[in-house]
Amino acid sequence: MIFNKRITIGTACFFYMLFFSLTIFAQQPADYVNPFIGTSNYGATFPGPIAPRGMASVSPFNVAGSQNLPLEKDSRWLSNPYVNENKFLTGFSQVNLSGVGCPELGVILLMPTTGTVETNHLKYGSTYRNEVARAGYYSTNIDKYNVKAEFTASKRVGVSRLTFPKGQSNILLNLGLGLTNEEGAMVKIVSSTEIEGIRSVGSFCYNSPEAAYPIYFVAKFSKPADQFGVWKKPSKYSGVEAQWMNYNGKTRMMDNTTKMVVGDSIGTYFTYKFEKTETVEVKIGVSYVSIENARENLEKETGNKSFDAVYDETYKQWNDVLSKISVEGGSKEDKIIFYTALYHTLIHPNTLNDFNGEYPEIKTGKIGKTTGTRYTVFSLWDTYRNLHQLMSLTYPEQQSNMVKSMLEMYDENGWLPKWELNSTETFTMVGDPASIVIADTYLKGIRDFDVQKAYRAMLKGADQIEDNPLRPGLQDYIEKGFLTTKDRGPVSTTQEYNASDYSISLLAKALGKKEDYLRFKNRSLSYRKLFDKNLKLLRPRTSDEKWYEPFDPASGANFEENVGFIEGNAWQYAFMVPHDMKGLIKLMGGDKPFANQLQKVFDIKQFDMANEPDIAYPFLFNYIKDDEWKSQELVKKLVKEYFQNKPDGLPGNDDTGTMSAWLVYAMMGIYPISPGDPVYTITTPMFDKITIQLDSKYYKNKSIVIEREVNNDGKIKKIQLNGKTHDSFFISHDALVNGTTLKVIQN
Amino acid sequence: MIFNKRITIGTACFFYMLFFSLTIFAQQPADYVNPFIGTSNYGATFPGPIAPRGMASVSPFNVAGSQNLPLEKDSRWLSNPYVNENKFLTGFSQVNLSGVGCPELGVILLMPTTGTVETNHLKYGSTYRNEVARAGYYSTNIDKYNVKAEFTASKRVGVSRLTFPKGQSNILLNLGLGLTNEEGAMVKIVSSTEIEGIRSVGSFCYNSPEAAYPIYFVAKFSKPADQFGVWKKPSKYSGVEAQWMNYNGKTRMMDNTTKMVVGDSIGTYFTYKFEKTETVEVKIGVSYVSIENARENLEKETGNKSFDAVYDETYKQWNDVLSKISVEGGSKEDKIIFYTALYHTLIHPNTLNDFNGEYPEIKTGKIGKTTGTRYTVFSLWDTYRNLHQLMSLTYPEQQSNMVKSMLEMYDENGWLPKWELNSTETFTMVGDPASIVIADTYLKGIRDFDVQKAYRAMLKGADQIEDNPLRPGLQDYIEKGFLTTKDRGPVSTTQEYNASDYSISLLAKALGKKEDYLRFKNRSLSYRKLFDKNLKLLRPRTSDEKWYEPFDPASGANFEENVGFIEGNAWQYAFMVPHDMKGLIKLMGGDKPFANQLQKVFDIKQFDMANEPDIAYPFLFNYIKDDEWKSQELVKKLVKEYFQNKPDGLPGNDDTGTMSAWLVYAMMGIYPISPGDPVYTITTPMFDKITIQLDSKYYKNKSIVIEREVNNDGKIKKIQLNGKTHDSFFISHDALVNGTTLKVIQN
Incomplete structure (x- = not known):
């Protein structure tokens, strides 16, 4: 099935590509879903994958940065991680709300990049093209890095499939950037294929900041990173101390650390040196109870399943329910x-x-x-x-x-x-x-x-x-x-x-x-x-x-x-x-x-x-x-x-x-x-x-x-x-x- | 044994009180230790208790706040949590270095207060008097609250004994304030008698911020709190968002939360409503490996031991080694x-x-x-x-x-x-x-x-x-x-x-x-x-x-x-x-x-x-x-x-x-x-x-x-x-x- 559409607000023309050939032969209810509906005109839906009533979801995140003005999250009340007519992508958030009137969630931002690791989203962000969105599936090509990014999700696990060109490739997990002003995260790189952490969320409608709460996650990578690390952007000091801190206000790169890192603005990078075009799959299990439960959610729902297998199951779930x-x-x-x-x-x-x-x-x-x-x-x-x-x-x-x-x-x-x-x-x-x-x-x-x-x-x-x-x-x-x-x-x-x-x-x-x-x-x-x-x-x-x-x-x-x-x-x-x-x-x-x-x-x-x-x-x-x-x-x-x-x-x-x-x-x-x-x-x-x-x-x-x-x-x-x-x-x-x-x- | 001394730099006259009667009868080597030596003239020692070559130590922390100028930690290079001639106490840090030339550690600040919970150390800080310091023991009376605070330590556990007057009493654990500029903490109130968490430390001599590392801790209280909570002081926002955040830059009181809280500047409060003078003992076990190990350190070293029993053991250790x-x-x-x-x-x-x-x-x-x-x-x-x-x-x-x-x-x-x-x-x-x-x-x-x-x-x-x-x-x-x-x-x-x-x-x-x-x-x-x-x-x-x-x-x-x-x-x-x-x-x-x-x-x-x-x-x-x-x-x-x-x-x-x-x-x-x-x-x-x-x-x-x-x-x-x-x-x-x-x- 091919969707053709022309968007009046933006100028982009989106081409929806065929994904599973089955859709050619039989139009199932799930095949009629166009997740882009509601992603403009303040509809506040997101185009990324979610399983029916899922806890996890993946949304392209394109509301940060002046490139996205006027629909930029810090310049106005904006309750969604994605706006269809925006152009500047800074990651893919792993938990999201659909159709709400206040900012919330839109955190744990995964972003594939290439070349030297850059941790400032305003610098590593990119335009993108060839967006495809279906029930349980979303993909796009990231211009700056020539990376194809595909996403699906089981109920509690977001799954990414990232296809990188030859050379240095990076998978960032930005725990600082988010849709709201709520801050605070902990992260620990468990191994070259696993990360665990928490991100604080809350203050829906800028209310009840005292009710902020943690979301726990575990991320597993299909290929071991050649290098990894954590970055941390601390507060900027003034006064005499600032003179002694040549790192004052600067982001720190904590290479190869496997220690727990905490702070308001932190993130991780997994870096690969690829000899040829290669694909990495990342599964991110989430939980509102504990890291252990996030890990169990990941294992029980997606275990050793491939991206395609997870998508296939979620697609079937959508089709059954629809x-x-x-x-x-x-x-x-x-x-x-x-x-x-x-x-x-x-x-x-x-x-x-x-x-x-x-x-x-x-x-x-x-x-x-x-x-x-x-x-x-x-x-x-x-x-x-x-x-x-x-x-x-x-x-x-x-x-x-x-x-x-x-x-x-x-x-x-x-x-x-x-x-x-x-x-x-x-x-x-x-x-x-x-x-x-x-x-x-x-x-x-x-x-x-x-x-x-x-x-x-x-x-x-x-x-x-x-x-x-x-x-x-x-x-x-x-x-x-x-x-x-x-x-x-x-x-x-x-x-x-x-x-x-x-x-x-x-x-x-x-x-x-x-x-x-x-x-x-x-x-x-x-x-x-x-x-x-x-x-x-x-x-x-x-x-x-x-x-x-x-x-x-x-x-x-x-x-x-x-x-x-x-x-x-x-x-x-x-x-x-x-x-x-x-x-x-x-x-x-x-x-x-x-x-x-x-x-x-x-x-x-x-x-x-x-x-x-x-x-x-x-x-x-x-x-x-x-x-x-x-x-x-x-x-x-x-x-x-x-x-x-x-x-x-x-x-x-x-x-x-x-x-x-x-x-x-x-x-x-x-x-x-x-x-x-x-x-x-x-x-x-x-x-x-x-x-x-x-x-x-x-x-x-x-x-x-x-x-x-x-x-x-x-x-x-x-x-x-x-x-x-x-x-x-x-x-x-x-x-x-x-x-x-x-x-x-x-x- | 009574130490009498007169300090030329400050004006205070300190009276060292008798603590254990045994010292009257036999002068043991440990009885000759005066931990105040080196706490002025940039000696950078601290007067609080530590076991021989201990991981944990407790030091009165009196280097924050303009009341302590000129020997105030943010106004100059200061490598110690305590300066003898300073007057304004903002807590008791649970890990400390002795005689170093750069700021480091001096974190996990316990502070007893009374009345309404105040989380700003510049406001809850107090003068103090009647300092007593001996090998393995320190005590002082906190003027503002009429609280007697005593401390001892085993190798990996700091132990506090706090004697409160009748009324509302609070035990704060401030994970924001510290000797250095390193920030970031996680905390979880496990129950009304237990807290676990981590605090980021590092950047010794304002070097190698990327080598910052966590210290893990578990705190156990001898009496269950009547109320408890976590506070969090987030960044201050500007722009349109600030208009919607009536809590912008303000500290949040997360009452009764048992959720994990992370951030650059957080802390916990345990509150008691006492009908009469009462004593609470707090044991804080630390580890550089994990919360589990911090808990095991606490249990194995201090288990159900009283403050006096821990002090007695540490005193004996000091006496043996000296x-x-x-x-x-x-x-x-x-x-x-x-x-x-x-x-x-x-x-x-x-x-x-x-x-x-x-x-x-x-x-x-x-x-x-x-x-x-x-x-x-x-x-x-x-x-x-x-x-x-x-x-x-x-x-x-x-x-x-x-x-x-x-x-x-x-x-x-x-x-x-x-x-x-x-x-x-x-x-x-x-x-x-x-x-x-x-x-x-x-x-x-x-x-x-x-x-x-x-x-x-x-x-x-x-x-x-x-x-x-x-x-x-x-x-x-x-x-x-x-x-x-x-x-x-x-x-x-x-x-x-x-x-x-x-x-x-x-x-x-x-x-x-x-x-x-x-x-x-x-x-x-x-x-x-x-x-x-x-x-x-x-x-x-x-x-x-x-x-x-x-x-x-x-x-x-x-x-x-x-x-x-x-x-x-x-x-x-x-x-x-x-x-x-x-x-x-x-x-x-x-x-x-x-x-x-x-x-x-x-x-x-x-x-x-x-x-x-x-x-x-x-x-x-x-x-x-x-x-x-x-x-x-x-x-x-x-x-x-x-x-x-x-x-x-x-x-x-x-x-x-x-x-x-x-x-x-x-x-x-x-x-x-x-x-x-x-x-x-x-x-x-x-x-x-x-x-x-x-x-x-x-x-x-x-x-x-x-x-x-x-x-x-x-x-x-x-x-x-x-x-x-x-x-x-x-x-x-x-x-x-x-x-x-x-x-x-x-x-």
């Missing part, structure tokens, strides 16, 4: 954006535990041990809206383990997670989204977790007024029904708490806790107190409960800080009460005014496809009888406009797969319109036939099929479930998974 | 300076190997294993002159192990050591002194080492012209007989090579290698080519063999850089040809001109008691018949003037015990006048009777006695050996150790 959804009809481009989106939903949450099950617990400092998978990277303010719903439908065992991981965090930390990252709670964003995810999962029939514990955890977050890190402002929320302008983003936060309370009420009902059910259902409607009838919008109120003045509903667009809302404005939050659309319609004065106001969001260009608060808006016309065609058209239009097979083919940050999950659902013609509610709303599928394999452990049917009849781009005329008319644009999860075929008929 | 020489007669002050000097000769070279025998090899990066003792800290340019001679006489097994350690270094590094420090070769100073030490040892009958290997090693250093790190300028030396002004210190270095060559010739003779004997004996006399008959001094020559002009013989005093000489001037080097005094006398024109020129050195105040080149001058009148009384008077006068029972009671830097060894010999009335030659010259003993126990493994006699008859401060009239007249002011080592009594009779 094949849970098969699509027929639709263009090749449609398939590319669809499978790439599905691929992006399968990166985070990712695996935290080592091969032996060990993982760092959150807060306790202890090492836990899981028999399943301990997941991490829960960007729940994003993912509660659709990603976990997609997991429950298609990968319920993963979703079950995610819930179990969240409950382990509750055991360890005393609280459900909010934005958990490698067993640190970053408390980024607002709301109490874990409750929604867990309720949603349970109500979809995935119940192999301790729901009573989960319920206790939810109540703690919802009811404990003092020292509650999940729900700041809870006292006002309970007493007044809303947060006030003395808190950050009081309208948004009230809406988030409402959504969580609604989910808790649903679970309470399912568990037979009638009193709680009523209490939380009642609480979930309190946003109504923020509804300004004149504006037909939600509006902040001050602590003496007056409307906040002056109030500009448009203020807060494009992530602008504003009073009232988090990452959005009154238009982008006005309809974010998915659990009470009927109530909102009533508040707005009925169907017509509601539909008008909703349409206005789009007409005045306040709809933001690139962020979560209004992400469900396009589907909301389904609540107005005979306006459903507007949702069908809008969704189709937005997919076409914002999701494309090119680096800037995401509307913005992928938000750990949330944007991608939106696309997967949108293209399947169903959307989990009300998080917590096991229900989907229906629009037009973008393939003729979509088959979702169901996991027999959780669902009795083997699969469900979504079909569309006649692709005339018209409005949906009829919906059939199992051949019978389904007289609604909504369908319950139960009805869907217990059915066989959902058919959308346009003519 | 008791090898017993003295009778003489004042208490004489005994104090004598035993303190002997104590100072038993600090370096010190133990490098761990309890299990492992040690880091030099250069190879491998871990070696010894069944004896692997010694380190060989400041051979200093110690070849008298310290090793003292070891051969009194502690021959130690000296044998030192020679074996030097031969191991040859095996590992390809060269004998010059200035070896913790298995790094610092190549500080000039000359090839190991050959002298080894030949001297062998010729004194200590022969349980591989002398053939030693001889090969010596020849390599003496003959290999290319790539010879020991003897730069060797080609000129061999071809011309001297180094020229294109090399550093050409006269000094020629003299050093002559001295080494003479020792090689002596060993060659002993081994029956006649040709080498003659060749090296001939080489050893080449300094004569630098003798300026007009000046009666040695004088540098240029590369075209002309006298260097303009030439000021006085230039170079007080360590001033100059052309011709290393740390000295023409006067201080003129007589440094101990192996050819007869030749020098002839060059100078006979006995009288020689004696006049020698006397002139003292008269014009060019004699420097504080450095090695002229250290033997006072004894040189013994070469002139009937002038021997001048040596007797001079030595007595110099001892009285420069060696006293007070902090500034050393003439200058102790040079890892070389100054102290000078004093021990001078007070015993013998001095190893010609390094390599197994011979002593005789002056007046400063005690009535001195008994040296001889090691039966090496010597057939049990002891030798040196006596003086009638202490009338007169000239020596007669010398008797075993009751018979000994008609010389020189005595061979053999005659001395095979005799029983050397008696010096003054009347």
Whole structure:
């Protein structure tokens, strides 16, 4: 398969080369993945290899150095190790986050060079060409050194294959450079084929520097180095001492050392003297527990396997997991954006535990041990809206383990997670989204977790007024029904708490806790107190409960800080009460005014496809009888406009797969319109036939099929479930998974 | 025993308190040790505890902070962690060097504080009072916190006993602050009673930063901390990033973390909430091999022993080793300076190997294993002159192990050591002194080492012209007989090579290698080519063999850089040809001109008691018949003037015990006048009777006695050996150790 594309932002033209001949003969789902999608326009994805939900990943790192301005990591807030239009490569980072809004990880930078060892990345960096990216594989040619660099990864091991020309070649492992400002590393060259070390990471969003934590690694080289060493760049001294230090501020080359070296800015070099073109493979196992575990991860996952063998396994894993959804009809481009989106939903949450099950617990400092998978990277303010719903439908065992991981965090930390990252709670964003995810999962029939514990955890977050890190402002929320302008983003936060309370009420009902059910259902409607009838919008109120003045509903667009809302404005939050659309319609004065106001969001260009608060808006016309065609058209239009097979083919940050999950659902013609509610709303599928394999452990049917009849781009005329008319644009999860075929008929 | 002293430099008056009651009843040799001697006047000793030749030691650290100006470590070249007249204490370093001329070690700073944890040493530092220092023990009261801090040490473990008042108490382990600019540490809090970590050290004399190396440690606390944590002070960022980092440049408090933390400037805090006065004991085991070995060192040496038990053992070790020489007669002050000097000769070279025998090899990066003792800290340019001679006489097994350690270094590094420090070769100073030490040892009958290997090693250093790190300028030396002004210190270095060559010739003779004997004996006399008959001094020559002009013989005093000489001037080097005094006398024109020129050195105040080149001058009148009384008077006068029972009671830097060894010999009335030659010259003993126990493994006699008859401060009239007249002011080592009594009779 050959991708041809032209990038408008940059000038580069990328040629995607054939790699495995099998791809010529059979287009497998994994072959449709284009990891470059989202690597521009702040999509914050990376093009390098990762196994499904892998701990390790390899990304080309091209965000350091003035050559990369304006998209340079030290000159601006930049949360990704790679930007497609940048040109200056300074290595390949071995742990990376995909689609996050803050810098983190992007460390342990491997870089092949030739000639004399140069340790300053601004000097050894290079342009590159012939980038190839596929599921589990990335390669490029490094101009300055004429080195071909290829990468793959197993779950916890990044594997590099470096093809060097004749002469002196070097493999640098830079432990100083990284995406964030966090510093500190230890390294020890164990032998001429092995390095072990640690790198400090942390301070996500420049928060909680005290929660910085180590990543441990072991690197094994297929060929023994002819020479090796460690470099260390110390602080620069001034005063009289500086006169005595002819090495003041200079990088030290500690040749042939096998001693442990520690410091803020250190690295290793392995040097080869090649008589001819030669290839070196480097395996880098990682762990968040210990060097020993990193070594075991490396041995158990990749042992003596060749680069090709590792890639082959990872490719198969991707193909297996992506094949849970098969699509027929639709263009090749449609398939590319669809499978790439599905691929992006399968990166985070990712695996935290080592091969032996060990993982760092959150807060306790202890090492836990899981028999399943301990997941991490829960960007729940994003993912509660659709990603976990997609997991429950298609990968319920993963979703079950995610819930179990969240409950382990509750055991360890005393609280459900909010934005958990490698067993640190970053408390980024607002709301109490874990409750929604867990309720949603349970109500979809995935119940192999301790729901009573989960319920206790939810109540703690919802009811404990003092020292509650999940729900700041809870006292006002309970007493007044809303947060006030003395808190950050009081309208948004009230809406988030409402959504969580609604989910808790649903679970309470399912568990037979009638009193709680009523209490939380009642609480979930309190946003109504923020509804300004004149504006037909939600509006902040001050602590003496007056409307906040002056109030500009448009203020807060494009992530602008504003009073009232988090990452959005009154238009982008006005309809974010998915659990009470009927109530909102009533508040707005009925169907017509509601539909008008909703349409206005789009007409005045306040709809933001690139962020979560209004992400469900396009589907909301389904609540107005005979306006459903507007949702069908809008969704189709937005997919076409914002999701494309090119680096800037995401509307913005992928938000750990949330944007991608939106696309997967949108293209399947169903959307989990009300998080917590096991229900989907229906629009037009973008393939003729979509088959979702169901996991027999959780669902009795083997699969469900979504079909569309006649692709005339018209409005949906009829919906059939199992051949019978389904007289609604909504369908319950139960009805869907217990059915066989959902058919959308346009003519 | 109570020491009372008044310090002229500072204003403090120190009161030495009784510690163990046994000292009241019996004055043991160890009781005479006053570790404060040498802690002022740049003596560079430290007052804290160390076991004989210990790896670990504890020193109060009072050289940081402007409060300590002018003797502040960052404002000047300062090679010691403690200065007696300083006032501001910022901790207790757990590894230290004694009597060296360059900053090194002085790291792993323990500091007890109270109240809120403060991690900035400039803020938590304090004045202190009631210092007590004894062999193996130091204590002081820390004013700011009302904490009594006591310290002792076993060979590889520093032990602290901290007595806190009621309230919050903290024990800080500062891994950022240190004596040198070397940075970098790793730490992990294992539990509420244990910490492990590493600290990077190195760059002795601000040289060879690439040879920096780690020291590993494990700290165990007798009481579990109520709270603990790690602090980390990161770099300060500028630019846009700084705006997002509200923690920019600020120290982070990582409370309760048990994760590994790395960085340039980190530390740990253990906090206690005491209801009443309480004592915590902290044991810190160290190793240059691994954390595991540090832990094993701690367990095997101190296990469950109390502070008092460890002190008791170390005290006994000191007493045993110091008791090898017993003295009778003489004042208490004489005994104090004598035993303190002997104590100072038993600090370096010190133990490098761990309890299990492992040690880091030099250069190879491998871990070696010894069944004896692997010694380190060989400041051979200093110690070849008298310290090793003292070891051969009194502690021959130690000296044998030192020679074996030097031969191991040859095996590992390809060269004998010059200035070896913790298995790094610092190549500080000039000359090839190991050959002298080894030949001297062998010729004194200590022969349980591989002398053939030693001889090969010596020849390599003496003959290999290319790539010879020991003897730069060797080609000129061999071809011309001297180094020229294109090399550093050409006269000094020629003299050093002559001295080494003479020792090689002596060993060659002993081994029956006649040709080498003659060749090296001939080489050893080449300094004569630098003798300026007009000046009666040695004088540098240029590369075209002309006298260097303009030439000021006085230039170079007080360590001033100059052309011709290393740390000295023409006067201080003129007589440094101990192996050819007869030749020098002839060059100078006979006995009288020689004696006049020698006397002139003292008269014009060019004699420097504080450095090695002229250290033997006072004894040189013994070469002139009937002038021997001048040596007797001079030595007595110099001892009285420069060696006293007070902090500034050393003439200058102790040079890892070389100054102290000078004093021990001078007070015993013998001095190893010609390094390599197994011979002593005789002056007046400063005690009535001195008994040296001889090691039966090496010597057939049990002891030798040196006596003086009638202490009338007169000239020596007669010398008797075993009751018979000994008609010389020189005595061979053999005659001395095979005799029983050397008696010096003054009347």
